[in-house]
Amino acid sequence: MLFRKVLGISGFDVIGEAKNGEEAVSLYTSFPKKPDIILMDHRMPIKNGIEATKQILNINKKSKIIFTSADNSIKQEALSIGAKSFLDKPFSITDLIDIIKKVSINLE
Amino acid sequence: MNEEIKAPEAKFKAIINNIKEGYFEVDLEGNLTFFNDTLCELTRFSRSELLGLNYKYITDEESRKKIFNGFNSVYKTGKELADFQYKFKDKHGKTIIGETSVYLKYDTKGNKVGFYGLFRDITKRKEEEEKFKAKLERLVDKRAKELKESEEKYRLITENANDIIDILNRNFIIEFANEQATFNILGYKSSEVVGKSVLDFLHPLDKNKGLNSLLKGTHEKEGMDEIRVRHKNGTYIWLEVKGKVFVDRNGENKGILIGRDITSRKEGELKLKESEEKFRTLTEQSFLGIAIIQDNLTKYVNKRISETFGYSIDEVMTWQPGEFIKRIHPDDRNFVVEQVRKKQLGEPNAIDQYQFRGLKKNGDIIWLEVFSITINYEGKPADFVTLIDITEKKEAEAKLKESEQQYRSTIDSIRDPIHVIDKDLKIILINNSIRKWLKILDIKEDIIGKKLNEVFTFLSKKVFNEYIQVFTTGKPLISEETSVIKDEIYYTESIKIPIFSEDLVIQVITIIRDISDHKLAQQKLKRSKRKYREAFNRSNFYKDLISHDINNILQNILSSIELSSIYLNEGKDTNELKQLLKISREQVSRGANLISNVRKLSSLEETEISTHPIEAIEVLNQSIDFLLNNYQDKKINIDIENPYKTVTVQGNELLIEIFENILINAVKHNQNFPIELKIRVSKIQKDNYNFVKFEFKDNGIGISDPDKEIIFQRAYSIDKTISGMGIGLSLVKKVLNTYQGQIWVDDRIEGDYSKGSNFVILIPEV
CATH class of the missing domain: 3.30.450.20 (PAS domain)
Known part of the structure; x- marks a missing residue:
């Protein structure tokens, strides 16, 4: 809820919010127009961020996924499987916006 | 005229x-x-x-x-x-x-x-004649009667004789044959033989011999022979036939033959002959030396005896009485001579089997084993001796003895206890070390010949199964045993080594090592390692809590503050700010709760927690109140199904933590409006124990099957992928373990975890 507010203020359109990894994959699959950026947490019930990232990238390897986790230990794994960036928690709104922008530029 | x-x-x-x-x-x-x-x-x-x-x-x-x-x-x-x-x-x-x-x-x-x-x-003459005639007739009658009686007597003798009586004419045709004996011995009726040549009934191989006997008997007026005669059933009967020539009333020469059945005797003779031949064959081919000694003379020796002593049979047979004594080693001579003497006399106290040293012709000493009995030989007792050369065996025994001594001194010098058992698991050998061990165990030393389970009563069935395995497979086995002796635990390591004879395991050597000290040290090390690993895991766990959960909390607080700042700058309404403040408050509360749980968990892991009877319904109600107070902003419907006013369980003051954790999780992981909670209290019996069963059904996000178990494990497994529930459930499980209680989670609606969970708790009822 907080990130939706933060991203909304920053001018981003949040098109979906998932409570766990499985829902994230399902939501991604259901979008007719895929999101430009996906913010992915790691520790989630049912399916974690790494597994969800792998599945989404399997569906569309061009998906831009920014990993955000308080668990720094999975940073390397997240980047190695195709996450575009990794944000250590806690991070500032500025940091988040900068990373999104950076990843968005690469999107172009 | x-x-x-x-x-x-x-x-x-x-x-x-x-x-x-x-x-x-x-x-x-x-x-x-x-x-x-x-x-x-x-x-x-x-x-x-x-x-x-x-x-x-x-x-x-x-x-x-x-x-x-x-x-x-x-x-x-x-x-x-x-x-x-x-x-x-x-x-x-x-x-x-x-x-x-x-x-x-x-x-x-x-x-x-x-x-x-x-x-x-001629009246007078006639009267005289009549008188004479009458007298004569009387005489004739008397003679006739006597003759008749005599004939009857002979007839009876003939008919009742056990022997066959035949009368032959000069052509050897049978004119008479007594009925009974002919039938009894040869199976013929008299009428079946009368009129036939006696030669027709002889064995084909005996026909010439029979004819010659008859001719000779005719010539010499009498004769005797033993001959085979065909029985009516086709077999042949041995008859001893005696014949005599006589002149009948007609003045003709006739022969009377008396035949006696000697089949049994003949068969006996044949058997005896066969037996003698067998004996001769056996003795001549025997690997045993055989001799018959009578009157101190060697009456018989076989080839083996001559080979054993190096003399020819002729030499041995020409020995003077008692000369055989010279072939006995001087040290054994008296004993052997005495035994031979007794055997020759048939004295009952002679020894049947013994060993002695003999002297060969070339002077070599040989070891012999004797089996001897008294037999009747040519009507007198004799010593029947069988000999076997056991020189090689004796030498092998000596070597074996030497080897055994070496073996024994070797195993005695080994510090580990050793025993050897046979297939019946009887102890047949032990070393010195095991004797010392027996003393410590208060077991009497005379364990040889006793079964393993009789001596070492503390051994488990596993040990005996291992012996069976070694005897069966022939493979050595190393195993460890734990034995409780005099209330003390002993740890031993034993090596069971099979001993083979002709590919079969006949014995097993067991080398035992007391590894109690080593084992205790190992256990201490293991415990120490476990403690260290637990401490390490705890350390990692707490580190993870700090680095992850606290960071998440801090993230939320930071984001709330930053948003608040933006809202203030943008002049947003106070409601938005209030919401952000609330989030910050919640996060602080979450952090405080986390720290509290860490403390409790730490305390549980470090100390033993005592339990006591506690009234559970009251605690449950307190937990529900706590939940409702803390989540006033959420619509929570709680339905309680509890037929009992009070329920006493074996627990302690941490029971409230259990209920609160379950209830808070049910609300926290629930996006529904309203949040539905159903609490059911019942009593059950499981594994013969009475439990109070608490079920907490929610309509939250549910827990997938793979996660149903690991959600309780976070504190141990440090599976960082388990998210969202902090350390609550692992704390709950740990507390319940101290109560001898249980916890698990089912789907609220079986088969569809997404419809919510049912946390089930069992706590022993008092």
Whole structure:
């Protein structure tokens, strides 16, 4: 809820919010127009961020996924499987916006 | 002329009247016409009474017929009838037997006119004859009777004889065969053999021999032979046949044969012969030396004996009495000679089996094993000796003994206890070390021959199964055993090594090592390692809590502050700010709760927690109140199904943590509006224990099957992927473990975890 507010203020359109990894994959699959950026947490019930990232990238390897986790230990794994960036928690709104922008530029 | 006639007539009359025989003349009717005086005297009739008397008057019917027929034949044939006898009665009625000659009388013309003859009174002679005849007949009858009795006697003897009795004629044809014996011995009826040649019944191989015997017997008047005769059933019976020639009543030479069944004897003889041949074959081919000693002489030796001692059989057989003694080693001589003496005399106290040293012809010493018995040889007791050369065995035994001594001193020098058991698990060997061990265990030392389980009563079934395995597979086995002896735990390591004989495991050597110290040190190390690992895991866990959960909390607080700042700058309404403040407050509360749980968990892990009876419903109600107070912003419907006013369980003050954790999770992981909670309290029995069952059903996000177990494990497994529930559930499980309780999670609606969860808790009822 907080990130939706933060991203909304920053001018981003949040098109979906998932409570766990499985829902994230399902939501991604259901979008007719895929999101430009996906913010992915790691520790989630049912399916974690790494597994969800792998599945989404399997569906569309061009998906831009920014990993955000308080668990720094999975940073390397997240980047190695195709996450575009990794944000250590806690991070500032500025940091988040900068990373999104950076990843968005690469999107172009 | 008349004179001439008268003179012969007178002369005739003078003669007639002077002879002692009666003279008669009768006419053709039988009337007396002329007779002399003698006739009157013989008939007691006077001349006048007699003249003209018809013969019919003085004869009976039988004589009458006889006389008529006699005279008639003379009349018809003209031939005289001499010595014609007949009976008549004299004047006094006495029967007179007369003997008459009868001639036909002619007249001068040649006509038959009557008869004449001389008559003699033969009554006395006849009476004498009759008497003699009667006497003779009596004699004949007597003899006949005696003969008959004799014949009967012989017949009975013949018929009842056990031996076959045949009578042959000169052509060897059987004329008589006694019925019973012929049938009993040969199966034939007498009628089946009579009329046939005795040779027809002989064994084909004995026919020539039989014929020769018969011919020889005929010549020598007697003979004897043993011969095979065919039984009616086709088998052959051995008969001992004795024969004798005799002359029968007709004066012909006959042979009488008496045959005795000697089949049993013959078979016995054959068996004896076979037995003797077998004995000879066996002894000649035997690898055992065989000798018969009688009167201190070697009466028999086989080839093996001669080979054993290096003498030829001829040399041995020509030994002087007692010479065999020289072939016995001087040290053993007295003993052996004594045994041989006893055996030769058949004394009962002689030793049957012994070993001694013999001397070969070349002087070499050989070890011999003797088996000897007293036998009857040629009617006297003798020593029947069997010998076997055991020199090699003895040498091998000596080597084995030496080897065993070495083996024993080796195993005795080993510090580890060692025992050897056989297939029956009987102890057959132990070393010195095991003796020391036995003393410590208060086990008597005489364990040889006893079964392993009788001696080491503390051994488990596993150990015996291991021995069976080694005996079966032939593979060595290393294992560890734990034994409780005198309330102390001993740890041993044993190596079970199979000993083979002809590919079969016959014994197992066990080398035992007391590894109790090592084991205790190992256990201490293990415990230490576990503690270290637990401490390490705890450390990691707390580090993870700080780095992750606290960072998440801080993230939320930071984001709230930053947003608040933006909102303030943008002049947003206070409601937005209030919401952000609330989030910050919640995050602070979450952090505080996390720290509290860490403390409790830490305290549980470091100390033993005691339990006591506690009233659970009251605690449950307190937990519900706590939930509702803390989540006033959420719509929570709680339905409680509890038939009991009070329920006492075995627990402690941490019970409230259990209920609160479950309830808070049910609300926190629930996006529904309203949040539905159903709490059910019941009592059940499980594994013979009474439990109080608490079920917490929610309509939250649910827990997938793979996560159903690991959600309780975070504190141990440090699975960082488990998210969202902090350390709550692992704390709950740990507390319940101290209660001997249980916890698990089911789907609220079976098979569909997304419809929410049902947390089930069992706590022992008091």
